[in-house]
Amino acid sequence: MTQDGDIPGPQRIETDVVVLGAGAVGENAAGRVVQGGLEAVLVEPALIGGECSYWACMPSKALLRPGTALQSARSVAGSREAVTGTLDARSVLERRDSFTSHWDDAGQEEWVRATGIGLVRGRAVLLGPRELRVETNDDGGPLTLVARHAVVLATGSTPVVPPIKGLDGMDYWGTREATSAHEVPQRLLVLGGGVAGTELSQAWARIGSTVTLVARHDVLDNYPEPARELVKAGLAADGVDVRTFIGADFVRGTVDGGVEMGLADGSVLAADKLLVSTGRTPALSGLGLEGLGLDAVRLASDDTGLVEGTDWLYVVGDAAGKVLLTHQGKYEARATGAAITARARGSLSGAGAPAPWSREVSTANHYAVPQVVFTDPEIAMVGRTLEQARADGVNASETSLELSVAGSALFADDYRGWAQMVVDEDRKVLVGVTFAGPGVSELLHAATIAITGEVPLERLWHAVPSYPTISEVWLRLLEKYGL
Template sequence: MVREVDVVVIGAGPVGENVADRAKAGGLDVVIVERELVGGECSYWACVPSKTLLRSAAALRAAQRVPGAAEAVTGELDVAAVLRRRNEWVSDWSDAGGEEWLRGAGIGLERGHARLAGLRRVVVEHADGSTTELAARHAVVIATGTDAAVPDLPGLADARPWTSREATSAQTAPARLAIIGGGVVAVEMATAYAGFGSEVTVLARSSLLGGMEPFAGEAAADGLRGLGASVHLGARLVSAARDDRDQVVIEVEGGEPVVADEVLVATGRAPRTADLGLDTVGLAPGDWIEVDDTLLVAGEPAGEAGWLYAVGDVNRRALLTHQGKYQARAAGDVIAARAAGGLVDDADWGVHVATADHAAVPQVVFAEPECASVGLTEAAAERAGRRTRVLDVPLGSASGSGIHGDGPGGRARLVVDRDRETVIGATFVGPDIAELLHAATIAIVGEVPIRRLWHAVPAFPTVSEIWLRLLEALGRPDAPGDRGASAPDEGAAA
């Protein structure tokens, strides 16, 4: 039997759920297919558990930075309690709540492994070996996400390495944890387990947080060392193996072997497209899927354009849950619009496109200290041929930052387009700075002129006052009636 529906969504993570929800709201009959847990990687093995693991130690350190509160902290971090709280946040890896949400939203659920089977066709193989064939009248959406990529290091695969899944779902903290990689997963899990008291060793091929401004990676490395972790940059690994005592031994070129109880591999992600039936529609299995700004797959899959979409990590535009959900909203809405023969708003910043993927992708790394960025780095702006001004100020120059807590402070940077006089990039590094990021995102997406930003007055005394310090570093734009940047601070006495 072939079941006909309007839209088939493959993958019930947050991205797939959002596509399904928006398409359903547009009046379409939608079925979502999931082979694991409804809620996907983010809910059970990535964003939610990782931030839960990080939060308790971060709160403890925040209290210790404030005299008076610091004296009240008399105990040690209760790691078992942290892990129990993580288990609660992932519902003990039960997706009953997600399944209930789908039912309430009127979205059908097929449990099993989905494969494309030609034009607008999806075959679902269930756990009992039976199959269901779905025929989509309007669209099929691939929202299968990614898996951890394990490098081809001799002996590593046989050493039973952790990936992000094992790191975020562990029920005990190993005494010694080696981490291969220098990206977000590596830095955050190093921060979490160092906070638990594990002996952490980070082995990074180059620097940390390579996609951010260099000072962010430097601060993350210093912060990890401050937590007692060993950080090796420029590490060249030779091999890995488990010895007869079940220890992982990692041979490092030109250095001493690293011995640990567990090794976490955090060297990147690979698309979940190898066993998806892409070959039946003329696409290459195992590849990332190229899409346009409406998330429509490029070319004519199975000989017909306009029916296959790829949303979220699988299209490699921005491997972040919030960005995938943003794409999902655009895709669900445009699928409904096209199905109804309605107007498609696909101009830049239109409701049916993911323009922000190119210009304003926000990201927070919950390291010690936090590192947050949006838009272009200085180097990326130069590669793009933009004429820029780069403004750096210490986070401690904002009174609110000093009141918030003692410590090394941090740093803030704006990258400004000289020709348009708008912000095109921002980076913040320091304790508890994640909440600064959305203001920068709005400034970039809205292309707010610098002269107008002068009128966005930050409240005193907050950490957000750093925006005033950044604008002062830029210099107040000349305008009739302006007194100039040299005028006294009328609020200083306050």
């Protein structure tokens, strides 16, 4: 590698670790390896920074935030009277563009170079253990990369396209198009009631679209029912027509450039744009895994990210198919980078399992995954629901209540919220917490710490919440539980 981190080519290059995918997860894996004193090379065919930076986390939340801020002002007497208009769509989209750096990754590239990580822009295929061929973007010919210690797959995920008649070949939005669009469709039809579909339905409704959301199951069906009912009420208040527990039979284009969707009940919905958001799957195809006898659909890996049956191949983030959340992927990547470094130094042997609390393992994936739905109201959840805990064999109970404390009353007039804690009755510790309501995402890390640290409820009782804040809900939950 040259001094500034670029890879000269085309030629055969040896390095310690090769990371495929320069999104947030790949950057963290490579960064942790370099911090540990090893060399690392990132291989990326598209923008450095990946899906989260340009088409997912950042632009979607940038689209949501102005509407939430406006609603927050409208929800308090005194500021409500000062609100005289609606969102300015142009300003919302321009602000969104600023958070994506206008889809320019020069700043990300500068960070990679400054960190001492090598960079190859191109698409890689595994030739054998620790060896890859890269077709470079600059047409400089193929480059061979050889990793002395490890190859890390941080290739992210791709959308799942449902088998609906007429969809193949249709000009529709995926989440990428929905988060990067520069025009507001008058009518938007959203297929999919998961987090992305729900968030984007509300974002575009508040920016100016008339939105219909269609879902085969309930909206946000992985979350407790009282929480998702609050979100559905929020969607309805923004004019979103929510159609749940119904599938789509067909889609077709219209002569005016729009789209029609036929539902299983015989009704037909019309819109100017269709957004399909029906899940994602690990992006593993085209990497040459089949030639190594590995599954190109889903790879089994341990808590260090090491792929079963190998001593050199790791998979992290969405590509691992465990927890498809950017923050968990980055956490996995940090653990994997530390494990690779430890194994290279001989302090962690082969596929040996580190201690559960070691930095070389991502054990929180099993029991303490935090997640936020950034709708208005928000849902913030960490750990397991009551049903999940019991399915895992935990002797679990739940305590829930409406979120009604002095802090919530001050936060917004007519505040509506809900809170739940799930308790392991044998150990008397929390295994799950859910909050729903405006502004509750900022409560989440306290719950994450309580679950990860296995804080006994009797000790948690002495964590006094400040008054008057929404966090006083902790006291109310513990009191209702019986402490």
